[in-house]
Amino acid sequence: MTSKTVFEKLDLAPAYRQVSDSVEKMIRSGRLSLGDWLPPETELAAQLGVNRSTVREGLRGLEHAGLVRRDGKRLKVAIPHYTELASRASRALVMHQVTFRELSEAAAALETITAIFAAQRIDEGGIRALENNLKEMKARLNDIDSVVSLDIEFHNLLAEYADNRALSLAREPISLLFYPAGKIILTRLKTQKRILDAHKRIVALVRKHDEAGVRAWMERHMADLKRGYERTGIDMNRPMDSAV
Amino acid sequence: MTSKTVFEKLDLAPAYRQVSDSVEKMIRSGRLSLGDWLPPETELAAQLGVNRSTVREGLRGLEHAGLVRRDGKRLKVAIPHYTELASRASRALVMHQVTFRELSEAAAALETITAIFAAQRIDEGGIRALENNLKEMKARLNDIDSVVSLDIEFHNLLAEYADNRALSLAREPISLLFYPAGKIILTRLKTQKRILDAHKRIVALVRKHDEAGVRAWMERHMADLKRGYERTGIDMNRPMDSAV
DNA sequence: ATAATCGGATTGTCCGACAATATAAAGCGT
DNA sequence: ACGCTTTATATTGTCGGACAATCCGATTAT
Incomplete structure (x- = not known):
């Protein structure tokens, strides 16, 4: 030594x-x-x-x-923009084999609070943007891919008008994984109409700044999505690897 | 050409x-x-x-x-671990000049849902861990730095026993910024006792799996922190640059 | 069997070179 | 003086080669 x-x-x-x-x-x-x-x-x-x-x-x-x-x-x-961080985070979630259950729980919580803030703060422009989204979805109800991306857009719009970037950053990686997976539901159960109806109700309530109503309907909407997954026979404890 | x-x-x-x-x-x-x-x-x-x-x-x-x-x-x-992603995300939040308001709103929402899940799922070990945390904080109530880090630990423990990694990943960057900033409150207003009391109540409710009670108290606790910031004279619309 | 020794494999760092190209400077016509 | 083209310069992208340090496995000595 x-x-x-x-x-x-x-x-x-x-x-x-x-x-x-x-x-x-x-x-x-x-x-x-x-x-x-x-x-x-x-x-x-x-x-x-x-x-x-x-x-x-x-x-x-x-x-x-x-x-x-x-x-x-x-x-x-420069400053790293959300979308990059978010996609990095969602890839990490996939690699960590986060399950459907975890994702859907987190999505429910985050989207609900997001919608509530949106209801508090949205302006005319926001309402119009949401209504455009509804109209688009109604028009393309049979094109599943469009429905999926419009679904994503719908929730992103809510996030935008919720006016809270911390919350945006928190929800984005989750939404990035959660909604695309919904394609499975749509192809099997044809629940487009149901989604569109929920969105319509939510927009109506958001417009009235009815926070309690928005909370109730968003919770319902998310529970509905969860049920959709279950009914397609997906094991909620299965990790989210396939998609993306 | x-x-x-x-x-x-x-x-x-x-x-x-x-x-x-x-x-x-x-x-x-x-x-x-x-x-x-x-x-x-x-x-x-x-x-x-x-x-x-x-x-x-x-x-x-x-x-x-x-x-x-x-x-x-x-x-x-390898797979990127949470803490890295989280610290990267919180640095991004700082660079984006996210405000106290945004942070505190997001923290309130995320910590509440986290606590609710914890109340559903915690086991004996978790309860013990939380109680140890309380004991520690009680013992070091006059050492502000210890109180801050025990506060962080408390909420991290809840997140751990909430058993949802998607939620963990979502809340971590926020908590990483939010709680350390609490040091300002503590040094000026000496609210340690108040924090400890809230934590105690929450633990008691978590142990009883009382979700509604936990929700109510966590919301109260987070509102309390927010009020603390306001009372220290911090402009809630100020970006979070100073700390970290 | 254990310990010391050796040699190859692999990374960290450096040097120097050159083509491609974006940016700045010079020129030129009007 | 201005706008356009041309020329120079600065800067990056990529390459090739070199060498020290160090880790790892095999070999040898104890």
Whole structure:
């Protein structure tokens, strides 16, 4: 065993990680802010005292995380947008083998509270957007794919007019998994009409800012979806792997 | 204008992006599964027909996303764990300048439903864990930092025994921002006792599986926290930048 | 069998090079 | 002076090769 060498070492994390941490800190501390250009790779390399290749490896991480974005050739500081985070999160949910039960419970809770906030805060434009959605769905009631995507849109609209981004971020990964899976129900049970009816009622109540009514109907709607899954014979404890 | 050159081009995304996409697809399709070693960089480079540097840049993205993890020297396939995703999400919330209002609304909704599920499903072990938490908090009621972290732990315990990972993933980024900010309240208003009392009541109700009671008290508790913020003079429309 | 030793495999980092291209600068016609 | 084209420059993407450090497995010595 070596016996004399005292201390030394203590390098740990590879240099590329230190690069990304360093740049991230720079951003978070505000010394680099939103639209700023990142310094060129060569300059970063010089400043940090590492090779350009190392810098590049560090930047890839940040780029992947959405913290910097290519605009033309160079990189500029950005903020990761919801949809990216949400899709990442839903992929994680799939990998963690989250079950239908968990998903449907969470969806019920989140969509209900979302609808309630929407009922409190929606304006004329919001109402119109929702009504357009209803009209569209009515028109395409036989095209299952359209119904699915309009269903997703319906709930996204509610989220938008609920005016709470924290809630949006929370519900999005779940909705991203939950509603597309509904295609199974639709193809087997033809429940489009039922969905459309529920949406109609909800819009009517939202327009009247009737929070209690919205709560009741959204709960009912979500329970209905759950029942749909059960009636198609899906084991609610089955993980959500197939879809997406 | 060039006139002859027909087709060609159509390269798009840089090679390193294609590398990460390719590996990610490999993972998601199951051809590489959870604990598997990734091929060595040289081999990946050979298989994909690119240089090792390019492969490395591609891998950095996946590593940053938590899809592959260093185990010793080589990389193995992993799944991104909650806490990483959650902290990433909460950082995003901060960058999006989400307000206290949004956060507190979302927290109220999520913690309430979480507590209700916990009341349905908790077992003896869970009750004991909660009671330990209460005991600890009682013992350290004057150490504000301890109270804050025990408060966080309390709600995390509820989430754990609510047995719904989708909900956990949804609430975690919010709780990660919301409770630490409570330190402001505690230092100014000394509301530790009030928090502890609320927690005690909630535990009592959870033990009795009294869902309605839990709902009522959790709502009360969250409203109380909100009022605390207001009374410390914080503008609820202020973004959450300072903390974390 | 256990411990020490060795060698190959693999990653981390560096260097240097070059093509492609986006951006800035210079030129030019009006 | 202005708008357009051309030229230069800066910057990124990709490559090839190199080498030290280190982990892992096989071999050898105890």
